Amino acid sequence: MDFELDGEQQAILDSVDVLLSLRAGPERAIALAAKGELDHDLARALREAGFLSLATEVGPLEAALLVERAARAAAVLDVGARALVAPALLREVPDVPVALVHADGRGPVRHAAFAGVLLVADGAVARLVRVEPGSLAPVRSGYGDPLGFVPEALRRSGEALGAGSGERLLRWWRLALALELSGASTAALATTVAYLKQRRQFGRAIGSFQAVQHRLARCAIRTEASRWLALEAAHHGAPGERVAVAAAHAADTAAQVFRETHQLSGAIGFTREHDLHVFSMRLQSLRLELGGSTAHARAITAERWAEGAP
Amino acid sequence: MEFDWSPQDEAHREELRRFLDETLPEDWETISRDGPGSDAQAGFSREFCARMAERGWLTQHWPAAYGGSDAPPWRHAIVGEELWAIGEPRGPQYMNVNWIGPAIMEFGTEEQKAQHLPRISRGEVIWCQGFSEPEAGSDLVALRTRARREGDAYVVDGSKIWTSYAQHADFCILLVRTDPEAGRHKGISVLLVPMRTEGITVREIPSVVGERYFHEVFFDAVRVPVSCRLGPENEGWNVVTHALQYERVGAARYARAALTLDRLAERARERGWLEDPHVAERLGHARTLVEAARVLTYRVIDQRAHGKPPSTDTQLARVAGTDADLAVGELALELFGQEGLAYGSFADANFRLAMTAGVAVGATEVQLNLIAARHLELPRE
Known part of the structure; x- marks a missing residue:
């Protein structure tokens, strides 16, 4: 048991942070959002540095650390799907964007408009669907990631990835979600805390009011716990109960962080000239994925307490 | 970073569980119904702690010079988890071994050490x-x-x-x-x-x-x-803050809440309540709070294991533990409904033990003040 990074992990994260500080960040996310684009340059840079293959070459925990950091840095990229989920299902990590799809999901899908590979969760099996990148219709949306529409015929097609693959896809997808939620919640909170230290009303910093401080402190407790729960689950290879706990906790945290950061930031928080929306709007999208907090919570109970649970 | 228990720690947990199975009397649930301060539990603690001491487990995290065996903080955390979860058979003596003894080691005179430490490590003394x-x-x-x-x-x-x-x-x-x-x-x-x-x-x-x-x-x-x-x-304030910093997470509230939640879910399953998706969601959400408290407490133990100075992570863990305890206590009452009102029933016993969580050992609001000031570095003004 050791919560500190070891030498190799520290070295990886140092390089990841340098790369992200140069090539990601809220400003870039805002520019990409205006064009409805995915960050292809960032994807290339991460791939060339070897970070997209961390899961197979080092381990899932190291890939998880990358996913969480990328979300904190407002990366507009399928980094969770490509660096963490795909390696758990495919022998070779695709060189094209990966979108995660639920066979019964009718809503738009993150990154689908740019995807070259769809991983479809369809009951007991996962299926691999190859598509021409750019062939799926983009869906206009203000929730952080570019979305695309996946027609039902496509959601029902593709090559089955074998026994147990459906369940495996859901587990690693839940984990990636938990990490992205955690990273984005942490960044949204940090953005708001920084703002409230500066912003003065009634002759004092807003962040000095106890009524405000306690709400921020509660958010901090939740974001810290979300991160550790997700990293623990990654280390253990994404077991069903742990990923459901991490995802449910992170989704509930996201709802709370969204509410509190926007309320406490006032009107500036709703503008595109302030960074908060880059993280907070994405939180709403992420917290709904895979049925959201209620579905994750039911999965916990099924995994832990149902008749014949492991 | 890695999150596995060492084989030695796992073996210790197993050994401890076997010991508890053998040592706890059949009416332990009745004994522990009224909390560590009750006559029954305080009395039993003298017997129980003496047996823990015989095995060298009561103060194994203490330095060898004071009758311990320099066991790593993780080992002592396992003892806390296992014992607090089942209702703390050490009774009030968990305080002695967690922080009163260490405070005497840090600040006591040779005479005070000789007077108090052996008695604490033999499990024969109760402090308030x-x-x-x-x-x-x-x-x-x-x-x-x-x-x-x-x-x-x-x-x-x-x-x-x-x-x-x-x-x-x-x-x-x-x-x-x-x-x-x-x-x-x-x-x-x-x-x-x-x-x-x-x-x-x-x-x-x-x-x-x-x-x-x-x-x-x-x-x-x-x-x-x-x-x-x-x-x-x-200079007593320094003594107390120093002694208490590490031990503020002391009682493994999350472990108690986790076991209570497992028992609650088991009863819910027996009665067919798990079929109700609303019940399943409530139990699942409660589990997230218990797990959050556990992992934040582990973070504090990890800092201690690394010899790092105490940080506000202690306060994060404290508040999370309180939230988990309260949530599980309330959920037990709600699921059992009016059945839970009978004194000593499962829901009642657990709710009563949980209800002081936000007040005992320092109110939640004080912890939140500290998190705001030191963790988030928000201005005071």
Whole structure:
């Protein structure tokens, strides 16, 4: 048991942070959002540095650390799907964007408009669907990631990835979600805390009011716990109960962080000239994925307490 | 970074569980129903702690020089988890081994160490902590109990309140004001007071929580030898904050909440309630709070294992533990409905134990103040 990074992990994260500080960040996310684009340059840079293959070459925990950091840095990229989920299902990590799809999901899908590979969760099996990148219709949306529409015929097609693959896809997808939620919640909170230290009303910093401080402190407790729960689950290879706990906790945290950061930031928080929306709007999208907090919570109970649970 | 238990730690947990199976009496659930301060549990703790001590487990995290075996913090955390979860058979003595003993090691004289440490590590002594006063609760530093120097003794006058375990205690670790003129944090000293000293009276305050939960302790011209002072005169605040920093997470509340939640879910399954998606969601959400508290507590233990100074992660863990405890207690009441109102029923017993969580050992609001100031570095003004 050791919560500190070891030498190799520290070295990886140092390089990841340098790369992200140069090539990601809220400003870039805002520019990409205006064009409805995915960050292809960032994807290339991460791939060339070897970070997209961390899961197979080092381990899932190291890939998880990358996913969480990328979300904190407002990366507009399928980094969770490509660096963490795909390696758990495919022998070779695709060189094209990966979108995660639920066979019964009718809503738009993150990154689908740019995807070259769809991983479809369809009951007991996962299926691999190859598509021409750019062939799926983009869906206009203000929730952080570019979305695309996946027609039902496509959601029902593709090559089955074998026994147990459906369940495996859901587990690693839940984990990636938990990490992205955690990273984005942490960044949204940090953005708001920084703002409230500066912003003065009634002759004092807003962040000095106890009524405000306690709400921020509660958010901090939740974001810290979300991160550790997700990293623990990654280390253990994404077991069903742990990923459901991490995802449910992170989704509930996201709802709370969204509410509190926007309320406490006032009107500036709703503008595109302030960074908060880059993280907070994405939180709403992420917290709904895979049925959201209620579905994750039911999965916990099924995994832990149902008749014949492991 | 890695999150596996070492094989030695896992083996220790298994061994401990076997020991508990063999050692706890059949009516343990009845004994533990009213909490660590009850007559039954405090009495049983003397027997139980002696057996823990025989195996060298009671104070294994202490240095070998003081009768421990330098066990790593993780090992002691396992003991805390396993024992607190089942209702704390160490009774009040968990405080002794967690922080009163270590405080004596850090600040005590050789004589004090020789007097107290062996008895604590043999599991034969019960302590209470004389901290809160009628006018000094969350604002502990406002304490007024006075100790005047008279020759080689202090004469103590005043009163303490909410004192758990006072009726069973052999000793009290007592906070007194030795210099009323000094600033709020100065002029406080710590005394190690035998409870059977003339002038000490204990009154139980009846409560809705359980038997022997709260007491008032009155000090009427109580003479305490100067040799009983722990640490330098007027610097008691440092002694207490230092001693308590690590141990504020002390009781493994999340472990208790986790076991209670498992038992609640088991009963819910037997009654077919798990089929109700709303019940399944409630149980799942409660589990997230328990797990959050566990992982945040582990973070604190990890810092200790690395020899790092205490940080505000302690406060994060404290509040998360409180939230988990309260959520599970409330959920038990809600799922059982009016059935849970009967005294001693599963829901009642657990709810009563959970309900003090946000107040005991320092109110949640104080923890949130500390997180805001030190973790988020928000301005004070």
